[in-house]
Amino acid sequence: MEPHVEESKVDYRPLGVSGLGGWLILIQIGLFLTIILLAIQLFQYSLPAVTTESWELLTSDQSDYYHPLWGPVIIFETVYNALFLMFSIYTVIAFYRKKSIFPRLMIMFYSVSLVVGIIDYVLLLQIPMARELEDGSSVRDIVKSVLTCAIWIPYFIKSERVHNTFVR
Template sequence: MEPPIEEQKRDYRPLGVSGLGGWLILIQLGLFLTIILLVVQLIQQILPMFTTETWELLTSKQSDYYHPLWGPVLIFEMVYNVLFLLFSLYTVFAFYNKKAILPRLMIIFYSVSLVVGIIDYLLLLQIPMARDLEDGSSMREIAKSVLTCAIWIPYFIKSVRVHNTFVK
């Protein structure tokens, strides 16, 4: 005779490893580091660009530093950083609640980081002052993002731990 349904559910154990350990510890650290860095970047770099003095310096046609792309680039960076901060917070929520959508969220997380990094870099190259200040750090960030995607996207697609952990 079959055990009652409640008992069957209680005895269910996924095949293989599960839980928030293993390589997922690095993912947790990365998510929290991303949130901290986004907050710091917003406070120290992006919000100061929207002060009247700085905004006028970059977007006023009378300024020596004027370029028509400064306004759109600054607004793009502000909107992206705020939205990515909110997305990162939601991803952490989904992570700790072991939501089944988490692998897709992480793939989006890494892919969007790469694509937006490339777009931002290409936009900034159009502004002579920004191009002159480029010291290669943007290309290094893009290369790190490509490497991150190459490692973690396949991990979230193929990992037994990921498959067994994020099931709710």
């Protein structure tokens, strides 16, 4: 008679650390802050800038504040803020659903933020009034974005927690 071999249950949990803890707590905070700040930026600055009065002040060639790039810059920033707000919300949803696409979304999130920050800065430097108002905060924001990319992109590529958590 053959010995009775009980089939063992297979445990499919990943080995090592997993879950939405650890450094991912900072990612959660950052995502929620981004959503809040983008909403503020969109509703307090970007959308009001395309209202008739503000728009006319900056884009009418009869205005003292006119520059041909104001229109494209305002539209670029407004569209970017709206799209990035939606992208950020989608990214938060992917985070809490532990979707396997989340690490790639975060790499895109940081990369796009950096590239758009540089493009926006270069565009604004072309407008004399904007260049005069530049107080160095745009350069500081770009440097912070570079450092953020340098820290978090490798984290999302190499982290054991990220690899074990976002598997669905």
